[in-house]
Amino acid sequence: MTQQVRGVVAPGKGEPVRIETIVIPDPGPGEAVVKIQACGVCHTDLHYREGGINDEFPFLLGHEAAGIVESVGDGVTEVAPGDFVILNWRAVCGQCRACRRGRPWYCFATHNATQPMTLTDGTPLSPALGIGAFAEKTLVAAGQCTKVDPAASPAAAGLLGCGVMAGIGAAINTGNVGRGDSVAVIGCGGVGSAAIAGSRLAGAAKIIAVDLDERKLEWARKLGATHTVNGKDTDVVAAIQELTGGHGADVVIEAVGRPETYRQAFYARDLAGTVVLVGVPTPEMKLELPLLDVFGRGGALKSSWYGDCLPSRDFPLLIDLYQQGRLDLDAFVSETIELDGVEAAFDRMQRGEVLRSVVTLD
Template identity: 70%
Template sequence: MPHEARAVVAAKKGAPVEVLPILVPDPGPGEVLVTVQACGVCHTDLHYREGAGGDAFPYPLGHEAAGVVEATGPGVTGLAPGDYVVLAWRAPCGRCRSCRRGRPWYCFDSQTADRPMTLLDGTALTPALGIGAFADKALVAAGQAVRADPAARPEAAGLIGCGVMAGYGAAVHTGGVGSGDTVAVIGCGGVGSAAIAGASRAGARRVIAVDIDDGKLDAAERFGATDTVNSRGTDPVEAVRALTGGHGADVVIDAVGRPETFRQGFYMRDLAGTLVQVGVPEPDLSIELPLLDVFARGGSLKSSWYGDCLPSRDFPVLIDLHLSGKLNLDAFVSETVGLEDVEEAFARMRRGEVLRSVVVL
């Protein structure tokens, strides 16, 4: 029997989201039904609302979620009703060419639920990032539900499902930050702040936070930034060079995803340094760089997909760091809101007023 639930749905491109009744089916083979307790408001949800995620409307939004398994489908092992889980939008298939080569964090055929959630009139929904967790219940592939320690409150734990993991992993996995490195992070929202925390935990001797908002720069220091640069009135490339002996940073993380920040990051690196782009760009943006500079400066230009994480491995690690006082997930939660407040939360996110709004159900 399908379960009726409330969900935040983007019905058409650019239109305000709506809270609508939906039907969530019982889990089929390899699927689990999750009662959602909390879900963070991520910029990717806004991308879907604006049509950047495709045109398969209507989209139920929300993907940074924690909750409790309500039911499991045939063939599911390792999960049982009552288990506390964090949802992941990447669940390695184990079969694609990347998984077979031992790189499941790049899985090219990530698992999602096969059975569609629908509107009451039967219209099939396309869950954003394969989850759709601004809802009372969500149906996901079993691999998307990662067991977690219930001592971590869902408002904080759910953020590991996207923004925190993406930023932390961009520093630790993609950027390979190591002891003694110098690191610059452009953009100190939720993802950038997590990158700062990751770089600090990895042993960077200097972590430079770059943003145009003094409030976010103040918060960046709480996550481990040793220096801050307000780029509204300062050339951030020159400022970072001045803080690194005139050389530039070993690793630069662009958590914004715009041509101007990518260019700043490119020239903010030391020779043979690494630039990691983890900020998701709008689909119409492009970048042009002198090819001789790309060659002469050397190093690496990398995109970070989900912080190159393996959720089953990395989510429990971050939860343990949080519970041991080494990674303050609660500090990412700027406010808690209800399902009906998501549109206003998008507006506050656009204005840069929050690290994360979190929907509590």
């Protein structure tokens, strides 16, 4: 039997979002219906609204979410009704060449629910990242649900579903930050600040935060940055080199996704150091580097997609660290809002006033 719930829909390119009635089908084989408790407002949702992902409007927005499994379809064994879960947008298949080689975090055949959610007139909705969690309930593939400690705050836990996991994973999984390393993070929004927190967890000795906004640099300090650089009036590469004995950082994490900041990251790393790109570029951007410099400096140039995470492995671990007081997920929650506050939250996000606004639902 279908259900009708409220959800936030982007009706067309650049149009303000609005609250609509969403029709949720019963879960089919391999699917689950989840009652959403909290969902973060991420830049990716704004990219959907602006048509920056694709043009498959209307979109049901929201994806950084936590909630309670309400019902499951046939064949679902990994979660059950009543479980507290974090939603992820990469349910691994277990069968592709990456999964068979023991590298499921690179799964090449991730999947979502097969049934559509719709408007009341039958118009199918495109759920953001296969989730669509700015809604009272949503339908997902059961593999998109990761069971974690129900004592965790939903507003904090849900952020692991995208941006915070991307940043922490960029440092720990992709960058392999280790004890005593020097790390520079360029761009200190939600993802960059999470990379700083991840570097601190990994035991980095020096963590250099780089941004143009003093508010973001202050957030970075609270999350573990040992030094800050305001790139508005400072040569970023020279400043990072000066703070690392003239050598450059062992790992530089670029969390902006622009050619000019990537060049800064490339030249701000030590010889044989690592650059990690976790900022998301737009399709028209091009990068030009002297090939001799790429060869001569050695090291590794990596891209980090979703922090190279494996939700079943990483989400419970990070929630445990949160519960132990070793990872301050609450620090990422700048404000809590209701469903009808998403459009205004986009504005505050664009002005750099928040790390994360989080929609909370009863």
